[in-house]
Amino acid sequence: MAKLGSCIGTGSSCEVYEWGDEADVAVDKVVKLYHSHASQDEVDREFRNCLAAWENGLPAARPFKQILWEGRHGIVFEKVVGPTLVQRLFERLHAFDLFSDDSSDELIQFARTLHAIHQAGEIGGIVTEQKSHLKEIIARPVGLSDEEIAALHAYIDGLPAKRQVCHGDTNVTNLILSDRGPIMIDWMHAAIGNPAMDAAEFCVTILYAVLPPEMPSEVHAFFNASRQTIYRTFIDEYTRLTGVTEATIEPWHAVAAARQLTSGAVGEEQAAAMAAMIREKLRLTVV
Structure with a gap:
């Protein structure tokens, strides 16, 4: 029973x-x-x-x-037992220790986990087409007009297409650091497409994250001072493993930001910064 x-x-x-x-x-x-x-x-x-x-x-x-x-x-x-990456990062922030050998290793583990997924190529059972799915779920991101959404859909169409399995929701809550190794959860949005989108999702999270207001001001200051180092630790390992360049991933930042805006889980300050970045990407594309 x-x-x-x-x-x-x-x-x-x-x-x-x-x-x-x-x-x-x-x-x-x-x-x-x-x-x-x-x-x-x-x-x-x-x-x-x-x-x-x-x-x-x-x-x-x-x-x-x-x-x-x-x-x-x-x-x-x-059942998978262990802290999520975001739980571990918050612990490190409160301890003012993000870059000891142990803590930076968690960011490297995330890069290696994504690489392990992406190098699988196409696998049977995951059949969703990435670009079509992204346009379907990016329906009305907060702070964007109908015209900007239409332009964003066209922008997605113009990005390079690939045929590799992608997790589709690589936010920092979806990696569990278990005793038997890192495990990704929440595969609802897995698709066949360009893995640069998965990497971009993490990059956007780190570059635009705003910590909860109840956290001490010293923790906010430490995170803001450490943001670029967190980003570089991840992106340097991911690009080293995959041979994909940072310049190849960066155009997907706008799409990752729009996907996060659509979720409704982003605060006003972060949403405004993301919307501004998306508009700038679209402007540069038109020009």
Whole structure:
């Protein structure tokens, strides 16, 4: 008999609970229960993407099955234990220690994890086309007009296309630093396309992040002074591994920023800075 346990995580689209299954007690499990606005197609896509990633040896949690629990769609996963990258970064910020050997290694692990995903090429089961999907989800980013969104869609069409598997949501909450190695979660937006978008997502997060106001002013100052070093630690390792240049990734920053604006999880100050950057990219493209 299945049993719903304690809530251990929340996100914009779901809550994650401990999950007991008497039919299989050999593996610790969790269940990701989606909010009511999540469609069956979205849940099906995430299950299919996660299964494809796991079966092909990518750093993903194993999905076991889909369920319906009290009217909510869900996916049962193996339990992955460990802090997320954002939790570890916040710990480092409060300790004023981002660049000891141990802490910088976490940024390098993230670069290596993305490289491991991207070098898989195309894999069966992940079939979403990146550019079409991006244009679909970038419907009305905060602070952009209809004309600017149309221009952004045209900008996406003009970016270089590739045929490699991409995670599609590489924010710092989606990497778990587990004892058995880094694991990427939340594969709903995985697609076949240009991996520069995955790298750009992390770059934009670091370059434009605004820390919560309740954090001490000294932590804000330390982060702002360290921002470029965090960025360089990641980007230098990723470009070294992949042979992709920083100049190849940079045009995708506008797309990554628009995707983050669409999520509604970005504060006003950060949203204004991102919108200004997007407008500048579009202006330069037109010129």
